[in-house]
Amino acid sequence: MLKEYEAALVEKKLLGIGNVLLTFACEDIAKMAEPGQFVNVSCSLFLKRPFGICTVDPIGNTFSIGVKEVGAGTKDILTASVGDVFSILGPLGHGFSFDGVKKIIAVGGGTGIYPLYFALDKAKRKGIPAICVNGFRSWQDAFFLSECEELSEKTIFASDAGDLGVKGTVMDALKLLQPEDLTDATVFVVGPEIMMKKVSAWAHVHQLSCQVSLEKRMACGFGICLVCVCKIKSDADNMPFHHVRCCKEGPVFQASEVIW
Numbered sequence: 001m002l003k004e005y006e007a008a009l010v011e012k013k014l015l016g017i018g019n020v021l022l023t024f025a026c027e028d029i030a031k032m033a034e035p036g037q038f039v040n041v042s043c044s045l046f047l048k049r050p051f052g053i054c055t056v057d058p059i060g061n062t063f064s065i066g067v068k069e070v071g072a073g074t075k076d077i078l079t080a081s082v083g084d085v086f087s088i089l090g091p092l093g094h095g096f097s098f099d100g101v102k103k104i105i106a107v108g109g110g111t112g113i114y115p116l117y118f119a120l121d122k123a124k125r126k127g128i129p130a131i132c133v134n135g136f137r138s139w140q141d142a143f144f145l146s147e148c149e150e151l152s153e154k155t156i157f158a159s160d161a162g163d164l165g166v167k168g169t170v171m172d173a174l175k176l177l178q179p180e181d182l183t184d185a186t187v188f189v190v191g192p193e194i195m196m197k198k199v200s201a202w203a204h205v206h207q208l209s210c211q212v213s214l215e216k217r218m219a220c221g222f223g224i225c226l227v228c229v230c231k232i233k234s235d236a237d238n239m240p241f242h243h244v245r246c247c248k249e250g251p252v253f254q255a256s257e258v259i260w
């Protein structure tokens with residue numbers, strides 16, 4: 001059931017340049033959220049802003065999101081102090097499916113690491129082995145390095161600047177995986193669209209099931225405004241595609257369904 005919560009900010013932690021982890025008190029979201037789901041967070045502007053859920057603490061009744069400042073809304077959210085109260089809708093959308101998943105290769109770019117961190121945490125708790133491949137612009141932009149290493153059997157970092165891990169993108173990092181790393185793996189990808197498209201093609205070549213989290217501009221976040229509509233392949237005769245709402249049917253989709 002869709003519910004709007006008044007949630008207090010209980011912790012604010014700087015992670016790296018422009019990236020801040022915000023922790024909120026909200027028992028329902030902490031207990032109900034699944035990896036890949038998101039919350040819509042109020043700011044001083046008209047529309048709430050969507051953020052993937054990064055961590056949950058169902059005992060302490062808190063959850064967190066990682067926010068990167070890109071414009072007025074995120075700037076405003078990041079000026080908040082501990083104790084400030086936000087209106088938050090969530091948990092929203094459909095997250096990653098763990099059905100039949102035996103091993104995860106989590107591939108993240110930029111803020112994509114936030115929802116993937118939650119997925120890695122769930123995988124660890126379920127005893128599902130995981131490999132983590134994360135791309136950053138440079139060492140200065142990097143965060144969650146030791147956290148991802150803790151939750152993964154193997155971690156490979158890539159940076160455009162070449163000052164952290166492999167020089168290049170996550171595509172260069174994926175080349176370092178061994179054939180046995182790919183056995184029985186399902187790929188979870190969150191990051192810029194061009195990166196997700198390339199990783200999906202890589203997964204297809206290696207005959208791996210792949211789930212991607214699409215990041216569309218959103219308004220309502222729960223399926224009524226149609227701002228976030230995108231095209232998904234259709235099985236129906238004479239219909240190459242059908243429309244879905246990224247916020248409601250997604251944001252996570254099977255990569256094989258997505259029309260990029």
Ligand SMILES: Cc1cc2nc3c(=O)[nH]c(=O)nc-3n(C[C@H](O)[C@H](O)[C@H](O)COP(=O)(O)OP(=O)(O)OC[C@H]3O[C@@H](n4cnc5c(N)ncnc54)[C@H](O)[C@@H]3O)c2cc1C
Pocket residue numbers: 038049050051052053065066067068069070071072073074075111114115214215216217218251
């Ligand atoms: C399902 C989902 C999960 C997300 N998870 C996170 C997260 O975990 N951490 C995080 O920092 N951000 C995340 N985002 C992106 C975040 O919602 C946007 O950065 C934010 O809404 C921008 O608001 P703004 O007012 O600061 O920027 P605006 O002034 O509205 O825009 C500034 C710039 O950001 C771009 N932008 C704005 N909204 C989006 C969007 N939805 N997708 C892609 N580009 C956008 C604009 O095109 C523009 O270039 C997520 C988005 C979605 C849809």
Ligand code: FES
Pocket residue numbers: 217218219220221222223224225226227228229245246247248
């Ligand atoms: S954001 Fe309104 S329908 Fe998706």
